Amino acid sequence: MLGKLTGFDDTIVAVATAPGLGAIAVIRLSGPNTYTICNSLFPSKDLLQQASHTLHFGNLVSNGHIIDEVVLSLYKGPRSYTGEDVIEISCHGSPYIQQQIIDATVKAGARLAKPGEFTQRAFLNGKLDLTQAESVADLIASNSAASHQTAMQQMRGGFSKELHALREQLITFSALIELELDFSQEDVEFADRTGLYTLISNATRVVKHLIDSFRMGNVIKNGVNTAIVGKPNAGKSTLLNTLLNENRAIVSDIAGTTRDTIEEVLNIDGILFRLIDTAGIRESLDTIESIGVQKTMEKIREAGVVVYLFDVNELTETDIRNQVAAFETQNVNYLLVGNKTDVTGEAVIRAKFSAIPEILFISAKNHAHIQELKDALVHKVLAGDVNTEDTIITNARHHAALQEVLKSLLDAKQGMDNGLPGDLLALDIRLCLHYLGEITGEVTNEDRLDYIFSKFCIGK
Structure with a gap:
């Protein structure tokens, strides 16, 4: 096992709670010296004689001075998070006290943990596979109901189970094909080609579904950049304030008030929308305003969704059709929103734009139809309902490896179609197994592990 190669035979220490x-x-x-180190600082009782999964109250003492009254939680390996001997010291939250305890344990023989080293040891000791370990970091970073549910689902092994089942079936077929090679002179087939066709077909369907889920997973994990664009005085800043329920952007009747982009985050049904209020799009001799318009065009190109907000009393049906044509030429994912229906009346406005049914009409000033706008944003991004009980890919590393898995599966199918010999067919299946193993950590190296766990917080 990789854990034997890393030489993690020392004891590490870190603050597990948030700093401050x-x-x-x-x-x-x-680590192996956890109990010895803590025993030297805890004179109340002999920790070496205490049972696992017990709590112990007393003073923590260093050089004859009491540092703090603490509670020690004992976990003896392998029945612990890391699979090693673990002790958690619950102390008062003073940063000074925390540092004193850290210094005392280091003097007694521990060393400061690297980012993610506790979870890395859990992986190396077989307590988690790599996808579950990575989901720990996602769970800590989750900032919405959807991202939390997705991380929990992966940490419980939902993704891993699908991959392990697929990998086991491919390993069986690979072994049979390898066996055929040993008996190549006797012209026998141990691997049922019809069964392999079925397996590859089912595996391809599963892998494609996982790859397709990455778009949704990326939205759930990172949110979606949502640019609010339109001509000056369309009500973009008013809409931003209305969506946020606070006066975040300056609102004025003077055209060109917004000179720079303003960004805020809005949680709608568990999805984070990074709202960007942009400068109004128009030609201007004002240098500062022109720079703002250039930034608006950049935000349109970068946005996952563009909310095109327009004053229904100013623009015509032809204006909107021209804007739609421009968006579609640039492959922009847009939402048409007609604002200021309170000025003329909603019925009149709907009749005016009846030939463009996809327009959503609102009054940002009066908060009219804002919930419908929120619902439309969620639907636009997810193209339907999100079911976080399904396996959803949120990790770019997993996505890249799955694309290689799919390529190998398609190559294997094409090879069977063309009657390739068993040795070449086995090569494609081995490649597929390799990339599946990279996802779960069954195939990896220490440099890759160090990179993955370096992105964790210290203490986890």
Whole structure:
């Protein structure tokens, strides 16, 4: 196992709770000398004689001075998060106290943990596979109901189970094909080609579904850039303020008030929309305003969704059709929103633009139909309902590996169609197994692991 190669035979320590002042802080130690180190600082009782999964209250003492009254939580390996001996020290949340405890444990023989090293040890000791370990970081970073649910689903092994089942079936067929090569002189087939066709067909369907889920997963994990664009005085800043329920952007009747982009985050049904209020699109001799318009065009190109907001009393049906044509030429994912229906009346406006049924009419000033706009944004991004109980790919590394898996599966199918010999067919299946193993960590190297876990927070 890779864990044997890394030489993780020392004891590490780190603060497991958020940095800064708080009521309680937790300091975690893991490694072979965990109990010996803590025993030297905890004179109340002999920790080496205590049972696993027990709590112990007493003073933590260093050089004859009491650092703090603490509670120690004991976890003896392999029944712990890392699979090693672990002790968690719950102390008062003073940063000074935390540092004193860290210094005392280091002097007693521990070393400071690297980012993600606790979870890395859990992976190396077989407590988690790599996809589950990575989901720990996603769970910590989750900032919406959808991202939390997706991370929990992966941490419980939903993604891993699908991959393991697929990998086991491919391994069986690979072994049979390899066996055929040993008996190549006798012209026998141990691997049922019809069954392999079925397996590859089913595997291709599963992998394509996972690859397709990445678009949704990326939205759930990172949110979606949503640019609010339109001509000056269309009400873009008013709409931003209305969506946020606060006066974030300056609102004025003077055209060109917004000179620079303003960005805020809005959570709608568990999806994070990074709203960008942009400068009004028009030709201007004002240098600053012109720069703002250039930034608006950049935001349109970068946005996952563009909300084109227009004053229904100013523009015509022809104006909107011209704008739609421009968006479609640029492959922009847009939503047409007609604002200021309160000025003329909604019925009159709907009749005016009846030939363009996809327009959503609102009054940002009066908060009219804002919920419909929010619903339309969610639907535009997800193209339907999101079911976070399904396996959803949120990790770019997994997505890239799955694309290689799909390529190998298609190559294997094409090879069977062309009657390729078993040795070449086995090569495609081995490639497929390799990339599946890269996702779960069954095939990896220490440099890759160091990179993955370096993105974790210290203490986890």
